[in-house]
Amino acid sequence: MKQTNNQLSVNIYPKHDYLSMAFIDIVKSWKWKSFVIVYEANEGLMRVQEFLKEAEKNEWNIRLYQVQNRMYRDIFWEVKQNNINNVLLDLDRDNIFLALKHAQQVGMMTANQNYLITSLVSD
Incomplete structure (x- = not known):
């Protein structure tokens, strides 16, 4: 008797434009008017371009922080x-995890702070 393995794996990931619009909708629903965007790579800056466009329309105050060599x-x-x-x-x-640990160490993980994490992959 021949055994076959019919397992199939499909990885579905939305286009970054769709993700950006979803995150913008979340920010609007949370009524954020002022927030920071902390990103690592230049690709992250590309992902937040829609936020920057939307900021002008909605009079949002956004500050960008690129991690690079900073802690x-x-x-x-x-x-x-x-x-x-x-x-x-x-x-x-x-x-x-490390970023949130550092946020906690400086007192930025209280009931007053709100975080939106854009990573869709978790363990």
């Missing part, structure tokens, strides 16, 4: 000093 802790400290409580994180999924 997450330094970025969150600066965000805290500027009294900004809404944060959109566009980070590699492997770095999300």
